[in-house]
Amino acid sequence: MAAVTDDFVKKCEVKQNDTLGRFVVARCNLRAGETLLLESPIVVLPQMGDRRCSKCFKLTESFCRKCRLLALCEDCEDHDVRNCQRLSELELSEDQLAVLQGKEHTEVQAALKCLLLREHQETQPLYEEMTQMEAQLAARKGTDIWKKYQEHALAPLENGGVLKQLRGGADEELVQGLLGILDINAFEIRAPEPGGSIRGLYRRAALFPHSCMPNLQTAIDDERRIKVFSNRFIAAGEILYNCYTNVLLGTEERRQILREGKCFDCTCPRCQDPTELGTHMSSFICSHCSCRGGYIVRQRETGTWQCLLNPEHSLKQEFVSNMLERAKEEIFHARDDIYRLELLLAKLTRLLHGNHFLMLDIKQNIASILRQILQNITHRPNKKVYERKIRLCQEILLVLKVIAPGVSRLKAIALYELANTQAELTRKLFNEKEQSSRDLVVELEQVEVMLRESLRMLLFEPLATPEGQLSRTMLRELKELQDDIKTLQESNDAVRN
Numbered sequence: 433m434a435a436v437t438d439d440f441v442k443k444c445e446v447k448q449n450d451t452l453g454r455f456v457v458a459r460c461n462l463r464a465g466e467t468l469l470l471e472s473p474i475v476v477l478p479q480m481g482d483r484r485c486s487k488c489f490k491l492t493e494s495f496c497r498k499c500r501l502l503a504l505c506e507d508c509e510d511h512d513v514r515n516c517q518r519l520s521e522l523e524l525s526e527d528q529l530a531v532l533q534g535k536e537h538t539e540v541q542a543a544l545k546c547l548l549l550r551e552h553q554e555t556q557p558l559y560e561e562m563t564q565m566e567a568q569l570a571a572r573k574g575t576d577i578w579k580k581y582q583e584h585a586l587a588p589l590e591n592g593g594v595l596k597q598l599r600g601g602a603d604e605e606l607v608q609g610l611l612g613i614l615d616i617n618a619f620e621i622r623a624p625e626p627g628g629s630i631r632g633l634y635r636r637a638a639l640f641p642h643s644c645m646p647n648l649q650t651a652i653d654d655e656r657r658i659k660v661f662s663n664r665f666i667a668a669g670e671i672l673y674n675c676y677t678n679v680l681l682g683t684e685e686r687r688q689i690l691r692e693g694k695c696f697d698c699t700c701p702r703c704q705d706p707t708e709l710g711t712h713m714s715s716f717i718c719s720h721c722s723c724r725g726g727y728i729v730r731q732r733e734t735g736t737w738q739c740l741l742n743p744e745h746s747l748k749q750e751f752v753s754n755m756l757e758r759a760k761e762e763i764f765h766a767r768d769d770i771y772r773l774e775l776l777l778a779k780l781t782r783l784l785h786g787n788h789f790l791m792l793d794i795k796q797n798i799a800s801i802l803r804q805i806l807q808n809i810t811h812r813p814n815k816k817v818y819e820r821k822i823r824l825c826q827e828i829l830l831v832l833k834v835i836a837p838g839v840s841r842l843k844a845i846a847l848y849e850l851a852n853t854q855a856e857l858t859r860k861l862f863n864e865k866e867q868s869s870r871d872l873v874v875e876l877e878q879v880e881v882m883l884r885e886s887l888r889m890l891l892f893e894p895l896a897t898p899e900g901q902l903s904r905t906m907l908r909e910l911k912e913l914q915d916d917i918k919t920l921q922e923s924n925d926a927v928r929n
């Protein structure tokens with residue numbers, strides 16, 4: 433059962449209007465980091481196109497030997513007993529089972545699991561709540577995704593003889609509606625394998641509307657419970673916003689994901705501002721010699737790309753799209769190769785603003801390769817490697833401070849990376865006698881400030897998440913750093929006296 437904490441009822445009010453549909457406002461003032469909701473999912477499912485074990489969610493092509501309809505890996509013995517029993521009762525021929533188990537018919541699993549909620553008295557209320565959620569049926573009708581679901585979920589379920597045997601039956605509208613509800617409302621959850629993802633549907637968490645400048649943050653723990661908390665002070669009456677997309681993307685990319693995936697146009701302050709709050713995360717450099725320092729941005733009303741200093745200097749949409757596509761391809765091919773990435777960064781510097789989202793992507797890539805180099809002591813990296821990583825972290829942080837004000841996981845991790853590298857460099861310089869003990873203390877005190885700031889943001893993360901675990905490690909590291917500083921200060925004082 434999807435348990436909901438009282439916090440939501442006490443602190444949140446669900447409202448409705450024509451633009452947002454149902455949305456949530458704060459009933460009272462909320463402190464930064466205040467928990468609004470801790471909730472278990474109604475249902476957990478694979479991402480579209482994946483087939484995963486119904487019990488452990490590992491990728492699999494095997495099915496339960498009893499019901500023969502839901503996926504079950506070789507390592508798991510059983511899955512939900514009620515669902516298994518109910519599906520075993522269906523009268524299906526071998527041919528029908530073959531259709532339902534078809535390799536390409538992965539969406540059968542998602543539709544079945546949602547429909548099964550209606551089959552049992554205990555889960556029926558959850559099914560009712562699920563069907564209240566936004567499905568965007570009208571906007572999705574006839575789209576590619578609709579056709580895909582028609583082919584890989586509806587047709588096999590109909591031809592496989594399942595729909596007519598379920599309680600109350602099910603038609604195209606219902607199956608498309610349930611799959612639409614998943615696409616519009618589900619949250620991404622970490623899959624058992626590194627880097628993979630599955631999705632979960634949450635009754636209350638799905639009610640928060642989107643903003644690219646959210647005032648909420650969400651975290652999903654190892655038990656797949658979602659925690660929703662405020663990322664800054666929120667005054668009573670303010671709308672509570674979650675972010676449905678990646679804040680490190682440019683405006684057009686974010687808006688396209690929201691339009692295609694969630695069926696609405698975002699009107700948040702960042703989307704309205706062609707400079708993206710002055711970060712220039714989508715800006716091109718104007719190559720016209722008379723306006724050195726001019727940036728070409730996309731005008732919201734006309735969709736044209738014009739220089740902020742001289743509107744006559746413009747770029748064609750086709751040029752912009754092609755250029756970005758090419759750059760994305762080059763980044764993809766250069767990944768893992770620090771020399772190619774540095775060359776690409778230098779090349780694109782002539783075309784894109786240093787904060788352009790593709791430039792940030794390259795900078796993150798380089799910083800992550802540098803982390804591996806610095807972690808490997810056999811590499812014996814020199815001072816320049818540390819300095820490069822520090823500069824990259826600082827550049828990324830400057831942008832994050834604008835687009836993710838308040839408590840931010842991304843900012844906390846970038847700050848932690850910066851603090852660690854700074855500490856390693858200053859210790860190295862001290863050991864190599866390039867820095868005095870007094871300078872070492874000053875530098876380590878700055879690192880302490882950064883670590884504290886990073887930790888302050890990560891302390892709201894649930895313990896059973898990688899970020900929660902990182903916060904524990906950081907607490908330990910902070911304590912060690914403080915001990916080091918104290919010892920160094922004492923020895924400096926002893927020398928002075």
Ligand SMILES: C[S@@+](CC[C@H](N)C(=O)[O-])C[C@H]1O[C@@H](n2cnc3c(N)ncnc32)[C@H](O)[C@@H]1O
Nearest residue numbers: 452453454565566616617638639641642694696
């Ligand atoms: C996860 S649901 C949010 C809850 C939904 N409003 C409801 O009534 O169930 C996402 C849907 O809410 C609406 N929505 C969320 N944020 C929005 C925004 N910033 N602007 C316009 N519509 C938004 C869109 O219809 C979107 O498809």
